[in-house]
Amino acid sequence: MPVPDTQKSRRKLVVVGNGMAAGRMLEELFALQPDAWDVTIFGAEPRVNYNRIMLSPVLAGEKTYEDIVIHDDAWYAAHCVALRKGEAIVSLDCKAHSVTTSGGEVVSYDKLVIATGSQPFVIPAPGVNLPGVVTYRDLDDVKLMLAAAAKGGRAVVIGGGLLGLEAAAGLQVQGFEVAVVHLMPTLMERQLDESAGYLLQKAIEASGIEIITKANTQAILGVDKVEGVKLADGRILPADIVVMAVGIRPNVAIAKAAGLKVNRGIVVDDAMGSSDPDIIAVGECVEHRGQCYGLVAPLYEMAKIAAARLAGNDEALYTGSVTSTKLKVTGIDLFSAGDFSEGKDEIVLRDPAHGVYKRLVLDGDRILGAVLYGQTDDGAWYFDLLKKGADISSMRQTLIFGQAYQGGSPLDPTAAVAALPDDTEICGCNGVSKGAITASIKAHALTSLDDVRSRTKASSSCGQCTGKVEQILALTLGGAYAAATRKPMCKCTDLTHEEVRGFIISKSLKSMPAIWQELAWKTSCGCASCRPALNYYLVCAWPSDYADDSQSRFINERVHANIQKDGTFSVVPRMWGGLTTPDELRAIANVADRYKIPTVKVTGGQRIDLLGVKKEDLPKVWADLNAAGMVSGAAYAKGLRTVKTCVGSEWCRFGTQDSTGLGVKLEKTLWGSWTPAKVKLGVSGCPRNCAEATVKDIGVICVESGYDIHIAGAAGLHVRATDLLGHVETEDEVIEHVAAITQLYREEAAYLQRIWKWVETVGLEYVRASIMNDAANRKALAARFEASQKVYRKDPWAQRVSGREHYEFAPVATVAWIGVEEGATV
Amino acid sequence: MNAVTLNWFDIGPLTAIPRRGARTVRTPRREIAVFRTADDQVFALENRCPHKGGPLSEGIVHGAKVTCPLHNWVIDLESGGATGEDHGCSRTFPVKIVDGHVFVEMTRAIAA
Numbered sequence: 001m002p003v004p005d006t007q008k009s010r011r012k013l014v015v016v017g018n019g020m021a022a023g024r025m026l027e028e029l030f031a032l033q034p035d036a037w038d039v040t041i042f043g044a045e046p047r048v049n050y051n052r053i054m055l056s057p058v059l060a061g062e063k064t065y066e067d068i069v070i071h072d073d074a075w076y077a078a079h080c081v082a083l084r085k086g087e088a089i090v091s092l093d094c095k096a097h098s099v100t101t102s103g104g105e106v107v108s109y110d111k112l113v114i115a116t117g118s119q120p121f122v123i124p125a126p127g128v129n130l131p132g133v134v135t136y137r138d139l140d141d142v143k144l145m146l147a148a149a150a151k152g153g154r155a156v157v158i159g160g161g162l163l164g165l166e167a168a169a170g171l172q173v174q175g176f177e178v179a180v181v182h183l184m185p186t187l188m189e190r191q192l193d194e195s196a197g198y199l200l201q202k203a204i205e206a207s208g209i210e211i212i213t214k215a216n217t218q219a220i221l222g223v224d225k226v227e228g229v230k231l232a233d234g235r236i237l238p239a240d241i242v243v244m245a246v247g248i249r250p251n252v253a254i255a256k257a258a259g260l261k262v263n264r265g266i267v268v269d270d271a272m273g274s275s276d277p278d279i280i281a282v283g284e285c286v287e288h289r290g291q292c293y294g295l296v297a298p299l300y301e302m303a304k305i306a307a308a309r310l311a312g313n314d315e316a317l318y319t320g321s322v323t324s325t326k327l328k329v330t331g332i333d334l335f336s337a338g339d340f341s342e343g344k345d346e347i348v349l350r351d352p353a354h355g356v357y358k359r360l361v362l363d364g365d366r367i368l369g370a371v372l373y374g375q376t377d378d379g380a381w382y383f384d385l386l387k388k389g390a391d392i393s394s395m396r397q398t399l400i401f402g403q404a405y406q407g408g409s410p411l412d413p414t415a416a417v418a419a420l421p422d423d424t425e426i427c428g429c430n431g432v433s434k435g436a437i438t439a440s441i442k443a444h445a446l447t448s449l450d451d452v453r454s455r456t457k458a459s460s461s462c463g464q465c466t467g468k469v470e471q472i473l474a475l476t477l478g479g480a481y482a483a484a485t486r487k488p489m490c491k492c493t494d495l496t497h498e499e500v501r502g503f504i505i506s507k508s509l510k511s512m513p514a515i516w517q518e519l520a521w522k523t524s525c526g527c528a529s530c531r532p533a534l535n536y537y538l539v540c541a542w543p544s545d546y547a548d549d550s551q552s553r554f555i556n557e558r559v560h561a562n563i564q565k566d567g568t569f570s571v572v573p574r575m576w577g578g579l580t581t582p583d584e585l586r587a588i589a590n591v592a593d594r595y596k597i598p599t600v601k602v603t604g605g606q607r608i609d610l611l612g613v614k615k616e617d618l619p620k621v622w623a624d625l626n627a628a629g630m631v632s633g634a635a636y637a638k639g640l641r642t643v644k645t646c647v648g649s650e651w652c653r654f655g656t657q658d659s660t661g662l663g664v665k666l667e668k669t670l671w672g673s674w675t676p677a678k679v680k681l682g683v684s685g686c687p688r689n690c691a692e693a694t695v696k697d698i699g700v701i702c703v704e705s706g707y708d709i710h711i712a713g714a715a716g717l718h719v720r721a722t723d724l725l726g727h728v729e730t731e732d733e734v735i736e737h738v739a740a741i742t743q744l745y746r747e748e749a750a751y752l753q754r755i756w757k758w759v760e761t762v763g764l765e766y767v768r769a770s771i772m773n774d775a776a777n778r779k780a781l782a783a784r785f786e787a788s789q790k791v792y793r794k795d796p797w798a799q800r801v802s803g804r805e806h807y808e809f810a811p812v813a814t815v816a817w818i819g820v821e822e823g824a825t826v
Numbered sequence: 827m828n829a830v831t832l833n834w835f836d837i838g839p840l841t842a843i844p845r846r847g848a849r850t851v852r853t854p855r856r857e858i859a860v861f862r863t864a865d866d867q868v869f870a871l872e873n874r875c876p877h878k879g880g881p882l883s884e885g886i887v888h889g890a891k892v893t894c895p896l897h898n899w900v901i902d903l904e905s906g907g908a909t910g911e912d913h914g915c916s917r918t919f920p921v922k923i924v925d926g927h928v929f930v931e932m933t934r935a936i937a938a
Contacts, residue, residue: 263925340865341867342863342867342890528891528893532886551845551846551886552846553886556895558884563895565878565880567879567881808844813836813837813838814851815852
């Protein structure tokens with residue numbers, strides 16, 4: 001090829017990689033210096049530079065390859081760029097200033113740009129090399145998927161991130177039945193918080209794609225082609241094609257082999273320079289200030305700086321990128337940007353009826369991050385405010401409503417409702433207007449929220465408009481309206497405990513993010529007050545579906561022991577009905593000796609308490625007690641604590657029935673259950689009541705003719721004698737009645753509300769009607785209790801001894817001595 | 827010499843700490859609680875509540891705060907300070923995550 005004279009003075013620029021970063025960098029460079037460089041570019045793919053982020057529309061059939069080409073052959077020719085398609089660079093010699101191609105050719109350079117991008121991360125599982133397992137990175141991958149689509153069948157996508165979900169949507173369009181397997185509990189957890197992740201999962205599932213979270217892929221199955229995916233829990237998902245989309249890894253091989261500084265990516269400074277002065281790196285292969293990027297905006301920013309540097313501008317600096325994310329899936333609107341860590345100041349807006357969730361994370365008067373789902377029009381505006389570090393204090397009140405709402409003066413909530421026209425829809429779920437509510441209040445002399453709910457249905461579905469309805473009541477009734485009767489669960493919601501419980505059942509809410517979103521929580525992720533309550537409500541409502549969240553439990557329930565003032569724990573083994581044996585006592589004594597337990601005490605509930613156990617000894621203490629046949633006494637639980645008994649007819653000359661035996665049976669029925677607050681029982685063999693059953697949550701007094709069942713006693717801060725609920729004749733009846741009472745209490749009381757308080761709230765007559773006078777209801781309650789107990793009547797100690805959450809008990813590390821101790825105090 | 831040497835100590839993989847939970851690091855002078863939030867931020871504090879010395883590592887983690895298991899003081903994980911009406915501060919230590927491992931800077935942890 002003849003070389004024009006002008007080119008002789010040109011410096012030689014070699015670019016390794018022909019992806020989007022390299023292409024953009026050349027564009028920027030030619031804009032600055034059209035004729036300064038003699039450019040050779042090596043691309044491993046046998047084609048020109050195309051828009052890789054538009055592969056999803058190609059897969060979905062919305063675009064063709066031609067549509068997504070960025071630089072066609074004419075562009076390279078026009079800029080005198082020698083494009084070497086399909087030629088990879090296999091090595092780099094920094095000293096000789098040369099690279100070697102896969103064909104063995106050595107090409108020298110004055111300046112080298114490494115833009116090798118990244119490669120898909122393939123999980124190290126057996127079977128990943130089977131035909132039919134594809135990654136999702138380039139056009140060839142898409143072609144493979146499209147070819148497979150001709151045959152149809154089932155596709156499994158491993159990875160529920162941005163790429164995986166786009167692949168899943170595309171494959172579905174191509175006719176596959178698709179399942180997405182994701183390791184983490186929520187989708188796109190790097191770009192979304194739990195609430196947005198919940199909405200996204202709901203939308204994707206509604207489109208017919210199966211989502212399996214917390215799923216660890218163990219193996220890809222198949223003989224000579226892929227046939228399925230096996231998960232760690234044993235589930236097998238049949239598959240005709242498996243797409244691996246778990247993440248990307250920077251391509252650093254040649255840089256590393258050449259001795260350039262490489263961590264996760266090729267390390268570059270703010271000038272995009274590598275550790276070699278003549279080598280620049282850009283794109284997904286680099287690591288800048290500890291950060292690797294996989295989105296296009298940062299790559300373009302890097303490309304701009306790299307080009308400026310090549311053109312001789314020593315001032316150009318790349319200082320890192322704030323990134324934003326959108327998902328290119330039809331029908332799904334999400335946006336996230338910046339830092340949306342928990343625990344910072346935040347503004348949350350949810351519209352459950354329309355599947356909208358918006359969250360802005362603030363630091364003082366600046367926006368740090370934004371997560372938008374369902375309504376993303378303002379994403380760009382927030383992102384702009386975020387990048388500029390704009391002071392938002394003047395629009396803080398209305399910021400979350402978006403750009404269109406700025407400028408007006410914020411109203412106080414009641415004035416805002418007063419200003420609404422009568423035809424404004426207040427309750428989106430049931431389509432009730434402000435005028436209809438006002439008219440109904442006047443026409444039917446309604447005075448409370450409940451009245452409005454039953455009359456108009458407003459605020460009775462998701463409860464999000466509760467505040468507005470209350471304001472309408474206040475406006476309509478004036479001073480006559482007293483709102484104080486309702487007590488919201490916590491600052492995260494306007495709903496009461498009772499209302500939240502009702503919605504959990506009526507709307508089938510089975511996870512905390514589902515509750516937060518569908519009931520319009522005002523915070524992104526609850527608080528220390530509502531999380532334990534919600535966890536209990538979910539455990540109670542969905543015993544077999546809901547996975548208990550131990551991190552939402554108080555430490556005592558998390559480690560099945562009671563924390564003491566010095567951080568040690570006390571351990572109480574169960575003694576059924578207060579009975580023990582010489583062998584059990586010996587085992588307890590041995591444990592006390594072996595683990596140097598300083599205090600052994602008899603409790604008020606007829607148990608033995610081992611006090612001062614070190615946390616790391618807990619599993620060993622339990623194992624020893626388990627070995628002697630004892631299980632957790634649950635002395636820590638919002639659940640059944642003890643059934644206290646007297647000796648009864650077996651020994652006592654006054655005993656009328658076998659109170660000890662009945663106590664054991666009751667304890668064997670109730671143990672392990674979770675309840676709103678602790679539950680203590682007593683069974684006395686005669687009305688002399690030695691077991692003090694009449695100050696227990698549930699007490700049984702044996703009499704000649706059978707058994708009196710008492711409820712709602714208390715002997716703590718508050719002392720209260722029980723109320724007699726009713727009389728039954730047999731032990732079996734006692735057990736059924738007690739199980740039914742417990743279940744009614746479990747289903748209806750607020751978290752932390754003891755039985756006596758609950759009975760005083762709902763009235764003894766209500767409980768009597770539900771339990772004593774309605775046999776069908778009682779049997780149904782007892783059956784629901786038993787269904788739940790099938791899950792929870794298990795010894796938590798044995799589960800922990802066998803290894804569940806074993807990490808809880810040992811320090812993660814022990815630092816015995818640090819070498820510089822002397823120097824540090826100088 | 828007055829140069830302060832930084833003592834970054836690898837206490838193990840991030841995944842060893844449960845989300846919305848904590849693990850402890852034992853040192854000769856004091857126990858350190860290393861917290862991991864739901865979104866994988868990590869904080870290290872002395873494992874003592876400024877109120878009555880309660881083990882903060884056993885508390886419920888919510889956002890970037892922990893509620894002490896003994897008397898429900900709420901401690902800000904970033905500053906170590908008590909929030910709300912309560913006053914007091916737990917010592918904090920610098921932390922960083924490198925290649926999925928949590929490093930705690932121990933210079934202050936070994937000082938008296």
